[in-house]
Amino acid sequence: MEYTKLGKTGMKVSRLALGTMNFGPRTSDEVAFQIMDRALELGxxxxxxxNVYGGWGGPGHGYTEEVIGRWFAQGEGRREKVVLATKFYNGMDNELDGPNDGAGVSAYKLYRNLEASLKRLQTDHVELYQMxxxxxxxxxxxxxxxxxNMITQGKIYYAGSSNFGARHLAYAEAASDQRDFLGLVSEQHLYNLLERLPELELLPTAKDLGMSVLVWSPLEGGLLAANALNTTSGRRSERVEALTQYGRQQLQRYADLCAELGETEQDVALAWLLNKSDITIPIIGPRTVEQLESAVHALDIHLSIDVMNQLDDIFPGPGGSAPEAYAW
Incomplete structure (x- = not known):
């Protein structure tokens, strides 16, 4: 396993992060425990x-954090070995919070949501607390x-964001500088071969500010995984049906290139991110131990400049960062 520092901090994190969104809705507690144990073994x-994971078709908001908490409770250094990140923003269907249970960011929500997450996670702190x-x-x-306040109390180590725009990162940096506060150390964002708009503003801004970029949905919901064009199951098949002829041609060209390389589509998609200097960590969301083990192989794939150029040809981005991407 490779490690890197999280943004402008001295804390070291693995180049792949274990995403847990499937724990509850699509992965049983028993398999989730196996995945987390194997993740530690793999480094x-x-x-x-x-805090909302577990809802949206699963047992309910907060359930995923409870699964992780029960795994931590088994002991044997599990909590001590993990750099843990969680998030708050959405409502949690908490009647006690009344109108403050809606989506949004406030000190009220941070305090209340953090305490609830710590209880579910069976821990006294989280290393990264993200909006x-x-x-x-x-x-x-x-x-x-x-x-x-929460950092002083040791309940949070670092602040992070997710789904922010470049201008929001700049606003946050200016505000934190005024307070002589470290500010946001990471931005978690949607980015992959099919979704490259962040190259215009988000990625260069994060790099300039010394922030790590954590990538969610590196496989674009499975469209960049093996057999995407042949699947007949679930949400992915609906997305494939919605593709234009051009989109299907893109995925077919991509599958052909991966076959030439002797690698799976999902591994090449992860390797592409790992080969980009402005991306810190892709977040993988395995449903099985086998999927987890397969994803780690991406760390061993070196994509040549020629292959990177071929991928740019198949999935053209915006042409670089703004304003040069569209103006002189």
């Missing part, structure tokens, strides 16, 4: 979750004061 020390989405009415003085 993956960075686990990502969120799950931008709140366009966010008060940076309020939210950074709350983060600083």
């Amino acid at each position: 993956i020390n960075f686990f990502d979750t969120a 799950h989405h931008i709140d366009h009415s966010i008060n940076w003085k309020e939210i950074f004061a709350a983060y600083e």
Whole structure:
């Protein structure tokens, strides 16, 4: 396993993060325990979750954190070996919070949601506490004061964001500088061969600010996985049906290139991210131990400049960063 520092911090994290969104809705507790144990054996020390995981067709919001908490409770150094990240923003169907249970970011939500997550996770702290989405009415003085308070108490080590725009990262950096606060150390964002808009503003901004970029949905919901065009099951087949003729041609060209390389589509998609200097960590979301073990192979794949160029030809991005991508 390879390791890197999380943004401008000195904390080392694995180049692959274990995403846990499937724990509950698509993966049983028993298999989830096996996946987490195997992840540690493979050297993956960075686990990502969120307070709402477990809902959206699963047992209920918060269930995934409970699964991780029960796994931690088995002891044998499990909690000590994990760099744990969770998130808050969405409502949790908590009647006690009344109107404050809706989506958004505030000191109230940070305090209440953090305490609830710590209880479910059966731990006294999380290393990275992320805002799950931008709140366009966010008060940076309020939210950074709350983060600083929880960091002082040792309940949070670092602050992070998810699904922010480049301008939001800049606003946050300016606000944290005024407070002499470390600020956001990472941004978790949608990025893959099929979704390359972040190359315009988000990726260069994060790099300039010394922030790590954590990538969610590196396989674009399975479209970049093996046999995507042949599947007849679930959500992925619906997305394939919605593809244009051009989109199907892209995926076929991609499958042909991966076959030439002797690698699976999912491994090449992960390797592409790992070969990019502005990407810190792809987040993988295995449903089985076998999927987890397969994903780790991507660390061993070196993509030549020629192959990277071929991938750019199949999945053309915006042409680089703004404004050069579209203006002189």
